[in-house]
Amino acid sequence: MVETVTGYVDHIIYQNKENGYAVVALISDGDELVCVGNFRAVETGETLKVSGSYVEHPLYGSQLKVESCQVVEPDDAAGMERYLGSGAIKGIGEAMAARIVKKFGSETFRIIEEEPERLVEIKGISQRKAQEIAAQMMEKKDMRKAFIFLQKYGISNTLAVKIYHQYGMDLYGIMKENPYRLAEDIDGVGFKIADEIAGKIGIHTDSDFRIRSGILYVLLLAAADGHIYLPDFSLLARAAELLELPPHVIEPQIANLAMDRKLVIKLKEEKRIYASAYYYAELGCARMLHDLNITMEDEALLAEEKKVKALLQDLEKEQGLALDELQQKAVLQSVKSGLMILSGGPGTGKTTTINTIIRYFEREGMDILLAAPTGRAAKRMTEATGYEARTIHRLLEVNGAVEEDKRGQFERNEENPLEADVIIIDEMSMVDIFLFKALLSAISVGTRLIMVGDVDQLPSVGPGQVLQDLINSNAFPVVMLKKIFRQAGESDIVVNAHKINRGENIELDNRSRDFFFLERADVNVIYKHMIQLIREKLPPYVGAVPYDIQVLTPMRKGNLGVEVLNGILQRYLNPPSPEKKEYASGERLFRVGDKVMQVKNNYQLTWEIVSKYGIAIDKGMGVFNGDVGIIKEINEAAGSLTVEYDEHRRVDYPFAGLEEIELAYAVTIHKSQGSEYPAIILPLLSGPKMLFNRNLLYTAVTRARKCVTILGSRRTIKEMIQNERENKRYTSLCDRIKEICEMEA
Numbered sequence: 001m002v003e004t005v006t007g008y009v010d011h012i013i014y015q016n017k018e019n020g021y022a023v024v025a026l027i028s029d030g031d032e033l034v035c036v037g038n039f040r041a042v043e044t045g046e047t048l049k050v051s052g053s054y055v056e057h058p059l060y061g062s063q064l065k066v067e068s069c070q071v072v073e074p075d076d077a078a079g080m081e082r083y084l085g086s087g088a089i090k091g092i093g094e095a096m097a098a099r100i101v102k103k104f105g106s107e108t109f110r111i112i113e114e115e116p117e118r119l120v121e122i123k124g125i126s127q128r129k130a131q132e133i134a135a136q137m138m139e140k141k142d143m144r145k146a147f148i149f150l151q152k153y154g155i156s157n158t159l160a161v162k163i164y165h166q167y168g169m170d171l172y173g174i175m176k177e178n179p180y181r182l183a184e185d186i187d188g189v190g191f192k193i194a195d196e197i198a199g200k201i202g203i204h205t206d207s208d209f210r211i212r213s214g215i216l217y218v219l220l221l222a223a224a225d226g227h228i229y230l231p232d233f234s235l236l237a238r239a240a241e242l243l244e245l246p247p248h249v250i251e252p253q254i255a256n257l258a259m260d261r262k263l264v265i266k267l268k269e270e271k272r273i274y275a276s277a278y279y280y281a282e283l284g285c286a287r288m289l290h291d292l293n294i295t296m297e298d299e300a301l302l303a304e305e306k307k308v309k310a311l312l313q314d315l316e317k318e319q320g321l322a323l324d325e326l327q328q329k330a331v332l333q334s335v336k337s338g339l340m341i342l343s344g345g346p347g348t349g350k351t352t353t354i355n356t357i358i359r360y361f362e363r364e365g366m367d368i369l370l371a372a373p374t375g376r377a378a379k380r381m382t383e384a385t386g387y388e389a390r391t392i393h394r395l396l397e398v399n400g401a402v403e404e405d406k407r408g409q410f411e412r413n414e415e416n417p418l419e420a421d422v423i424i425i426d427e428m429s430m431v432d433i434f435l436f437k438a439l440l441s442a443i444s445v446g447t448r449l450i451m452v453g454d455v456d457q458l459p460s461v462g463p464g465q466v467l468q469d470l471i472n473s474n475a476f477p478v479v480m481l482k483k484i485f486r487q488a489g490e491s492d493i494v495v496n497a498h499k500i501n502r503g504e505n506i507e508l509d510n511r512s513r514d515f516f517f518l519e520r521a522d523v524n525v526i527y528k529h530m531i532q533l534i535r536e537k538l539p540p541y542v543g544a545v546p547y548d549i550q551v552l553t554p555m556r557k558g559n560l561g562v563e564v565l566n567g568i569l570q571r572y573l574n575p576p577s578p579e580k581k582e583y584a585s586g587e588r589l590f591r592v593g594d595k596v597m598q599v600k601n602n603y604q605l606t607w608e609i610v611s612k613y614g615i616a617i618d619k620g621m622g623v624f625n626g627d628v629g630i631i632k633e634i635n636e637a638a639g640s641l642t643v644e645y646d647e648h649r650r651v652d653y654p655f656a657g658l659e660e661i662e663l664a665y666a667v668t669i670h671k672s673q674g675s676e677y678p679a680i681i682l683p684l685l686s687g688p689k690m691l692f693n694r695n696l697l698y699t700a701v702t703r704a705r706k707c708v709t710i711l712g713s714r715r716t717i718k719e720m721i722q723n724e725r726e727n728k729r730y731t732s733l734c735d736r737i738k739e740i741c742e743m744e745a
C-alpha cells in the first residue's frame, strides 16, 4: 500500500551522489522514519513529502521504500528554523536561525525572498549578509527547479549539477533548442547522451545542431583511433552511418563548422577535415620544432668535436667501450644541434649512446633533464642511466585537477619554460601530439632536445604518430642505430625481434634458451600451460617470482582476451581463501593478493610508505597509467582498498574509485608498451587482421628481458610477421613541418 508522509530530514544515513540513492532519517510527527530510495539531491533540514510502501529490512526493521519524493517548503516556524539552521545556508548557524524565526515567525521565507533588506533588523546581520542569504535561498530554489526539469529527461544528479553550474538559468533555452551544446561544454556528456536527450525533447534528426555535433563526434572517435584528421569521404561515410542521414544532408554542415572555426579543411591529395584543436596542435608543433632546430656555428663546432673525441677516448680507456660510427655520430649530433632523434631496435646501443651523451654534457657542467611518457618507462630510464628520470607530465609540472583529456594545464609552458641545457626523452614512440605540443611549449630555443625511441614500436595510444612523422619529414637530424650489439648467440629475443621487424620468419623449433614456442590449438590447454609456466617453470628459470611473469595478449575480449584471462589467472594464482577479503565492484572481483594495474594517470592520488610499525615515513602524490601493484587490504568499514606499488608505496582507493584499477595478471600489448618484464607469455591463436600485425608482435616480443614463450598457432605468428598493415593513421605533422621549412627557406 502506498503511503505519503511529510517530515524533515534529520540526518542522512547514506548517500550516493552519483545516482541520487540515499537512506534518510525523516522526522514526521516527532517519530523517526527511515526512508530508502532515490532522493536526488537531498539535504539535511529540508522538508520532504515522500510516497512509498513500507518494507521490512532483516537488519534495520521497518523502512519506507520511496517511490516519489518532493521537496516542500516548510510552512511552520519550527520547520523554517530547522532548515535555516541546518547548515544549508552558509553564514547561518542554529542560533542565528532561531533569532530570525523568532522575529519573523512563519513569514520568514517570504521575507527572505521578497524583502531581504529586513533581515538587517536581526542582530549580527549586515546589509551585505542579508543579500547573500537571499541570493543563496534563490539559488537553491532555482537549482531545485532545474533539477526537477532535468530529471524529466533522465539526467543524473551529477550531470544536473554540472549543467546548472555551466548554464545557470539559461539551461532551459539551451535544452530546448540545442541540447547538443552539452556535448561541447560539459565533461562527461558526449554526442550519444546529447542525442538521447534531444530525442526525448523531440528535436528533429536532421536538425543542423544534431548534424554538426555528429560530425565533431565522428572526428573525436577517429582521434581515439589515433587519427588527427579524416579525409572528407571517410568523415561523410562515418557521419552518415552515425546520424542515419544521407551524406548530401551532412556535407553543408562541414563548411558551416569550418566557418565557425570548429573545423579546418585542408586540400592535399584529398580534402582533409580536422577538428581545429588537432590541426593547430600539429601546426604549433611544426613551428616550435622549426625554431628549436638550430645548428652550432662551424668554428664553435670544431672545438666541441675535439671534446667529444677526447671523451670517447676516455670512455674506451676506462670501460673498454668503443662506440661504433653511428653511435659516435649520434653523440656529436646531439652536441651540435638543437634537436636530435635517436632510433633503433632492441640491443642496438641506444642506452649506451644516451649514457655517453649524458657524460658529455655533465662534463660541460650543463643541466640535464630526463623524462619518458609513462611511470614505468621513466623508472627504466632511471635505472639504465643512473640519472633521475621523470614522467613527461611530472617534468612539465602538471597542476590542479587534471583529467586525461584536459591538456595544457602545465606549470611549465611558454611563459615558464624548463630550466635546462639538455632534455632527453625516451620512448618517444609513445608520445602523442598533445603531450608533444605541451613539451615543446615548455622548451626555449637554445635548450637541446634529444628524442629517443624505437619507431617500429606501436604508435602512441593518443592521436598522432609523432616519432614516425618527425623521421619522415627529413627535416631534423636522425640517427638510426642498426647494429645489434647484444651477442646473437646470447639472445634469440633480440635476433627474433629484428627478424620480425624485417618481415622475416623466425625459427620456432630450434632449441633456444630464451624464445620458446608451444603449438597448441585448444584454449583450455593454453590456460593450463600458462598457469604451469607462471607457477612452476618460469620463475626459477628467469630468477623471478610468479608475480613478475607477465601474460600479454592482443585483445581485451574473447577467450584469450585480458578480461577472461584475468579471471582464470586470478582463480589459479590467487585463489579464494577465508583469510583473503574480497570486494566485488560491478562485474569485477578484487581479492587481497591480486596483481592490479592503474589504468590512467592520476596526479591527485596520494601514496604513503609506511614503516613496519605502521608509521608513515614518506608521502607523495601521483600514480600513473601502467603502474602495477598488489592489493594488500580491503577495508569494508572504510569503503576502501589498499594497493601497494613499487618501493612499498601504498595507495588507498575508495570503492567508488576502483574504475582506475584492473587486474593485471594479463595486460594488452598496447598497455605493456614502455614496460619490460623478465619473462612474458604470449597466447596467439587467431584474431582480427587489423590488430594481428607485425608491429604488435614486435612490441610484445621486445617487452621481455630474459624469456619469451608463445602459446598457440604457428600460422598466426607467420601471418602476423607478413602482415605489415599498421593501422594507418591519418596524421600530417610531416606535411606541416615541410611547409614551414619551405616557407622559411
Ligand SMILES: Nc1ncnc2c1ncn2[C@@H]1O[C@H](COP(=O)(O)OP(=O)(O)OP(=O)(O)O)[C@@H](O)[C@H]1O
Pocket: 321, 322, 323, 324, 327, 344, 345, 346, 347, 348, 349, 350, 351, 352, 353, 485, 486
Ligand atoms: N659500441 C658498443 N660496443 C660494444 N658493446 C656495446 C656497444 N654499444 C652497446 N653495447 C652493448 O650492447 C648491449 C645493448 O646495448 P644498449 O642497452 O645500449 O641497447 P638499447 O638499444 O638501449 O637496448 P634496449 O632497447 O634493448 O634496452 C649492452 O650490453 C651494451 O653494453
